[in-house]
Amino acid sequence: MEWHVAYDRVKPYLFKIITEDGFGTGFLFAYNQDHSVAALATAAHVVEHDHAWSKPIRLGHYESRDIELFSADDRVIWVDSDRDAATILIPRVDRFNLPPSVLPIMDATRYKKIGVEVGWVGFPAICPHELCFFSGKISTFLPGLNCYLIDGVAINGVSGGPVFDTLADSTPEIVGVVSAYMPNRRIQETSPGLLKAQDVTSYHEHIQRIRSFDEAKAKEKEAQKEMDKPTPSNGCTPPSTQN
Numbered sequence: 001m002e003w004h005v006a007y008d009r010v011k012p013y014l015f016k017i018i019t020e021d022g023f024g025t026g027f028l029f030a031y032n033q034d035h036s037v038a039a040l041a042t043a044a045h046v047v048e049h050d051h052a053w054s055k056p057i058r059l060g061h062y063e064s065r066d067i068e069l070f071s072a073d074d075r076v077i078w079v080d081s082d083r084d085a086a087t088i089l090i091p092r093v094d095r096f097n098l099p100p101s102v103l104p105i106m107d108a109t110r111y112k113k114i115g116v117e118v119g120w121v122g123f124p125a126i127c128p129h130e131l132c133f134f135s136g137k138i139s140t141f142l143p144g145l146n147c148y149l150i151d152g153v154a155i156n157g158v159s160g161g162p163v164f165d166t167l168a169d170s171t172p173e174i175v176g177v178v179s180a181y182m183p184n185r186r187i188q189e190t191s192p193g194l195l196k197a198q199d200v201t202s203y204h205e206h207i208q209r210i211r212s213f214d215e216a217k218a219k220e221k222e223a224q225k226e227m228d229k230p231t232p233s234n235g236c237t238p239p240s241t242q243n
Contacts, residue, residue, distance in 0.1 A: 002166075002170045003119055003133065003135060003166075005166075005170040006119060006164065006166045006170050006171070006172045007119070007121065007133050009103075009170070009171060009172055010027075010103065010121060010162065010164065010172045011062060011063050011121075011131060012063045012098070012099045013027045013028040013029075013098075013099060013102070013103060013162075014026075014027050014061075014062040014063070014121060014131055014161075014162075015027060015028070015040055015059050015060060015061055015062065016059075016060040016062065016123050016128075017040075017042055017046055017047065017057060017058075017059060017060075017088075017160060018057065018058035018059075018060065018067075019046065019047060019049070019050045019055070019057050019058075020049075020050055020055050021049060021050075022156070022157075023046075023123065023128065023157055024042055024043060024045075024046030024047075024122075024123075024157060024158075024159045024160040025042065025046075025121070025122035025123050025157065025158055025159065025160040025161035025178070026040040026041060026042035026046070026059070026088065026160050026161075027040060027041055027042075027160075027161070027162045028040055028098055028099070028102060029041045029102055029103070029105060029162075029174065029203055029207075030102055030203070030206070030207045030210060031093065031102065031210075032210040032211055032212065033211075035093055035100075036091060036092070036093065036212065036213065037089050037090070037091055037093070037210060037212065037213045037216070038089070038090050038093040038096075038098060039087050039088070039089055039206065039207070039210055040059070040087065040088040040089075040090070041085070041086075041087060041160070041162070041177055041203050042086050042087075042088065042159075042160030042177070043084050043085065043086065043159040043160040043177060043178065043179050043198070044079045044080060044081050044083070044084045044085055044086040045084055045159065045179075046086065046159055046160045047077055047079070047086050047088065048079055048081065048086070051072075051077040051079060051086075054072035055072070056069055056070060056071045056072070057069075057070055057075070057088075058070070059088075059090070059096075061096040061097070061098070062131050063097070064096055064097040066095075066096055066097070068095060068096075070090065073217075074090070074091075075088055075089060075090050076088070076089040076213065076216040076217050076220050077089075077220075078206055078209070080202040083146055083147075083198050083201065083202045084179045084180070084198055085177060085198050085202035085203065086160075087202075087203065087206040089210065089213060089216050090213075091213040103162075103164075103171070103172050103173065103174055104167070104171065104173045104174070105173070105174045105200050105203065105204065106165075106173055106174060106175050106199075106200055108199065108200050108201045108204040111141045111143075111148070111199060112138050112141070112148070112165060112175055113138070114138055114139070114140060114141070115137055115138065116137065116138050116165065117135060117136070117137050117138075117165075118135065118136065118137075118138060118150065118163050118164060118165050118175055119133060119134065119135040119163070119164055119165075119166075119172075120133075120134050120135070120152070120154075120158070120161050120162060120163040120164065120178055120195075120197070121133050121134070121158075121161050121162065122134075122154075122155075122157060122158030122159070122160070122161030122178060123157045123158065123161075124155035124156065124157045124158050125155060125156040125157040126155060128157060132158075134152055134153060134154075134158070135152065136150045136151040136152025136153075136195065137150065137151050137152075138150055138151075139151050139194055141199075146198060146199045146201050146202075147176070147179065147196055147197060147198050147199060148163070148175070148176055148196070148197045148199065149182070149194040149195070149196060150163070150194060150195040150196075150197055151194060151195075152194075152195045153181060153192075153195060154178050154179075154180065154181040154195045154196075155181070158178050159178050159179065159180070160177060160178060161177070161178045162174050162176075162177060162178075163175045163176040163177060163178060163197045174200060174203075175197070175199070175200070176197035176198055176199045176200060177197060177198050177200075177203075178195065178197055179196045179197055179198045180195075180196045181193060181194075181195055181196070182194050182195075182196055
């Protein structure tokens with residue numbers, strides 16, 4: 001397994017996602033049919049706050065070093081909070097020098113075996129301007145949570161980065177997305193823990209929904225209007241007081 005080859009091949013897909021509160025990692029994982037919309041995967045907690053409050057985010061494409069500001073009107077974000085998964089849709093994919101095709105994604109009905117070595121990349125806070133590589137072995141898969149626990153680290157800023165295995169020709173195959181680092185706090189001092197990575201279930205579901213940017217934006221606005229509707233009164237009145 002040639003990890004340096006896989007690292008070089010995954011670089012063109014990587015983005016730094018900069019929000020009001022910090023930054024995380026994301027990567028291109030899908031296009032719509034006519035390539036007018038690009039879909040970026042990340043962890044929900046990276047963008048959830050800015051999405052809920054319609055705040056702008058910056059997307060920095062690592063290989064081209066291009067950085068663009070996206071207002072709430074310029075992007076669509078689909079959030080799956082239960083799985084800590086999010087997809088960012090952006091129009092005009094020619095605005096970044098993106099690859100014409102995407103990396104293969106593992107079948108959502110399967111999961112990697114225990115003991116398989118995987119790699120992941122992201123922008124750690126201790127070295128925020130460089131794309132760093134990490135690797136470790138899968139410790140277990142938790143079917144009820146759709147996630148892997150991996151014998152490795154995830155530093156702040158790496159959340160949302162791709163977790164990948166390699167195919168026979170060292171092409172990266174997306175296995176999951178970095179979600180969190182779970183340190184061992186069962187003793188007085190914090191000991192090394194495990195990386196938590198969500199599997200690709202949410203992203204396969206999102207791929208099926210990508211048609212056009214205008215359609216996605218219209219549906220997002222409809223959903224926002226439903227959320228903003230006032231809660232109906234239950235008819236309760238304050239109890240009367242008696243002297």
